[in-house]
Amino acid sequence: MSGEHVLSQQFEIMGGDFGNAGKASTSIKEILKEIGIEPSIIIRASIALYEAEMNIVMYAQRGKVFLNITPEKLQFKIEDRGPGIGNIDLAMKEGFSTATDKMREMGFGAGMGLPNIKKNADHFEIISIPEKGTTLDITFHLNKKGRQ
Amino acid sequence: MTLKEIKELLQAEVIVGEDKLDIEITFAGGSDLMSDVLAFGKPGILLLTGLSNSQSVRTANIIDAKAIIYVRGKKPDAEGIELAREKGIPLLSTKLMMYATCGLLFSHGIPGVSDLSYIKQR
Numbered sequence: 001m002s003g004e005h006v007l008s009q010q011f012e013i014m015g016g017d018f019g020n021a022g023k024a025s026t027s028i029k030e031i032l033k034e035i036g037i038e039p040s041i042i043i044r045a046s047i048a049l050y051e052a053e054m055n056i057v058m059y060a061q062r063g064k065v066f067l068n069i070t071p072e073k074l075q076f077k078i079e080d081r082g083p084g085i086g087n088i089d090l091a092m093k094e095g096f097s098t099a100t101d102k103m104r105e106m107g108f109g110a111g112m113g114l115p116n117i118k119k120n121a122d123h124f125e126i127i128s129i130p131e132k133g134t135t136l137d138i139t140f141h142l143n144k145k146g147r148q
Numbered sequence: 149m150t151l152k153e154i155k156e157l158l159q160a161e162v163i164v165g166e167d168k169l170d171i172e173i174t175f176a177g178g179s180d181l182m183s184d185v186l187a188f189g190k191p192g193i194l195l196l197t198g199l200s201n202s203q204s205v206r207t208a209n210i211i212d213a214k215a216i217i218y219v220r221g222k223k224p225d226a227e228g229i230e231l232a233r234e235k236g237i238p239l240l241s242t243k244l245m246m247y248a249t250c251g252l253l254f255s256h257g258i259p260g261v262s263d264l265s266y267i268k269q270r
Contacts, residue, residue: 110183
């Protein structure tokens, strides 16, 4: 059931732009604070989003984050144009990484990103088409009833 | 232990947050990999790292770290410093290596972040 919209916003992320990597997540964290989302959800959402943003910067050409907040849920839909992920099961394994030295110099590429997104989210879906791109749906329930 | 006591213990230099040295630190974690900090860090952590680019400060902000101590004499870049000022995250730098920094803090009663990562309902 879709509740009334509290907020919908869209953020662009450029692939390879390491200088600005993480800025969208940092801004969205501020928005979540201003709206008054529960702090434990803000942390989980920020971590998941930051991981997803870094994945776009590291691997894709460009991407978009669609932030959607209703009274029931906080949802990030993250779409990128990029190489896609050939084997999602493998990419979901902790420690599996195709990162380059440059990514590791930035402090990323340990193969923890996707597993960490899944761990922090209440609901996580990934669809990837090789040579086209990847779409993530990361959702957090805002009312206690909806949480496990 | 306060950040000021930690500063003295590690003979650290304050880069940002001279006015915030009275904050209390109860646990710490050290890594140069922000991927691992995001996976294993917890809110309130004192982050020890040798990663000096602005991603260290962004990561600290995302996980609600209390402060960052750069080891091996590293110093954050200008963007990191600016972000830390904006977000109110103290930044310190010590010449000690990671191992010695962790050892000193641990032996003075600062435990490490537990192996349990910060996940829902734990």
